[in-house]
Amino acid sequence: MSATSSSGILRPLLFAIILLVGFVALFLMYFKPARSWLLGPLEEATLAPTAKNVIAEPSRTVLLLWLWPFGAHFNLDVCSSMFSINSCHLTADRNLYNLSDAVIFHHRDIRSDMSNLPPLPRPFFQKWIWMNLESPTHTTKIPGLNNLFNLTLNYRLDADIEVPYGSLIQTTEKEFVVPSKSKMICWIVSNWNPQHKRSKYYHELKNHVEIHVYGSAFGKRISDMDFSPTIASCKFYLSFENSVHKDYITEKLYNPLAMGSVPIVLGPSRKNYENFVPGDAFIHVDDFPSPKEMAAHLLLLDKNEEMYRQYFRWRKYFTVRKTQFWAEHMCRACEYIRTHKEYKVCNNLDSWYWG
């Protein structure tokens, strides 16, 4: 008796429950409540602080500077403020060696017997970066570096971490005004080597046109304060590199470009320069069969303001950004490490750089 009566009550009850569940399901389908209405306050209050941090702020990349470049110290806490590169921790604290994602070495500060490199075993995840901004001519080869590094940082376009001496950045700035000129050709030189190509070119060129020379090479040192105004006051500036190598295009080009003088370049080929700056922003020594013809062209430009102004056409679209030694190199390296987790070995440094 009791069994039949209880099942008699259960059946309509079950039916009612199914109806109710169906009704609620339909209601939720038609009036999709916002996520926050269902889980919101709970989720915000209990999950947010920790979960959000883990997702939005992955663990920081640690880059250890093993040797201060040329012994000069600089501020290491600049990646975020100066270059908008976040989540990087730059340090020179060697106690952090074991947990550093990468260690960076400035070539010119490595002893020839490599005795100032880390003696400890290298953690399996850690990458060693070879950093050098000098040309091969001014970089002494050190035996034993061939299989030591994982990545190269250099001005060369084919370096793993490519950091040129400067770059042109798109701009919407107002019209550029060419600074007023009081001299035709200028050159500021600190190191003089009479055997070098650039010294020979200068000697020939000055037979045909006046060149204002400054710098310790000529016993006419120029103060930091006078540096920029001096270059700006010259129509042309001799951007002669100290040695000729692929992609070796330094501040000698970017200074006059930034200050409103037309660079006359001596370095790699015109085509190579055109990888970095527009072809009508500079004059190349190879554009003319000899310094005499170059001088004739410069004298023509000196008399024709309209022709001269053509060398500044690019200023309408671009502005010069010079690379910040050494903070920028460090920050770019850290960014690279943070975004490139792949295994990499540099096993041909000698042939790659000194070839």
Ligand SMILES: *[C@@H]1O[C@H](CO)[C@@H](O)[C@H](O)[C@H]1NC(C)=O
């Ligand atoms: C780093 O790890 C090595 C072993 O891989 C250990 O011998 C050394 O003491 C550690 N150094 C520091 C500073 O923790």
Ligand SMILES: *[C@@H]1O[C@H](CO)[C@@H](O)[C@H](O)[C@H]1NC(C)=O
């Ligand atoms: C870095 O290079 C060395 C050899 O130079 C190699 O033994 C090591 O496994 C490499 N590490 C990574 C993370 O690529």
